[in-house]
Amino acid sequence: MFGGNDANSFLGRGFRFPIEVDEVTGRMKTSAYEEDIKEAIYLILMTKKGERVRNPEFGCGIHDYIFGTMDFTSLKEMERSVEEALILWEPRIRDIDVEVDLDQAESGKLVVHIGYVVRTTNNPFNLVFPFYINEGFGDNI
Numbered sequence: 631m632f633g634g635n636d637a638n639s640f641l642g643r644g645f646r647f648p649i650e651v652d653e654v655t656g657r658m659k660t661s662a663y664e665e666d667i668k669e670a671i672y673l674i675l676m677t678k679k680g681e682r683v684r685n686p687e688f689g690c691g692i693h694d695y696i697f698g699t700m701d702f703t704s705l706k707e708m709e710r711s712v713e714e715a716l717i718l719w720e721p722r723i724r725d726i727d728v729e730v731d732l733d734q735a736e737s738g739k740l741v742v743h744i745g746y747v748v749r750t751t752n753n754p755f756n757l758v759f760p761f762y763i764n765e766g767f768g769d770n771i
Contacts (some may be wrong), residue, residue, distance in 0.1 A: 664748060667722050668757055671744065674719045675712065675759055690715035692742075696763055700740070705730045712742060724749050730761075738763055 677689035691711040698704055709728045716726050723746040733739040742759040 664751075664753070664755065667720065667748060668755070670720055671716065671723075671746075671757065672759065674715050675742070675761070688719060692761060698763070700732055700763065705732075705740075708740070708742075712744070716744070716746070722749055723747065725754075733760075 674688075675690050675692065678693040679689040679691055680686045682688045691714075692708050694711070695704055695708055708730045712728045712730070713726050716723065716728075725745075725747040727745040729743040731741050731743070733741050740761045740763055742761050743756065744759065745754065745756050747754050
């Protein structure tokens with residue numbers, strides 16, 4: 631189900647995140663290749679360290695900054711935390727560049743800009759991850 635013989639199968643295939651059911655077939659929807667990598671990045675960023683019982687080190691330390699002071703030092707520490715988590719948990723990417731900015735339009739929201747290159751194809755990608763520093767505000771996807 632998750633393998634494949636096409637040229638991009640080495641990039642991976644997995645259950646779509648967030649989990650969805652195909653209304654026609656009743657099966658779990660899947661994502662593949664670069665989309666699977668993007669969803670894996672979101673999963674890493676949304677998971678607090680210690681949240682997974684069988685893998686307590688999995689996740690990102692960005693959650694440690696909820697309710698903290700958002701000064702220059704904190705933003706740089708958050709960038710480092712995101713970069714370290716992606717280096718550790720997503721081996722399909724390289725040349726990771728992270729920038730965390732305060733959202734000027736919405737109080738309590740940070741915007742995490744992530745640039746990366748998919749290792750096997752050398753294709754560059756960018757994604758923007760909204761992160762709410764006050765729990766209970768917004769949805770991180």
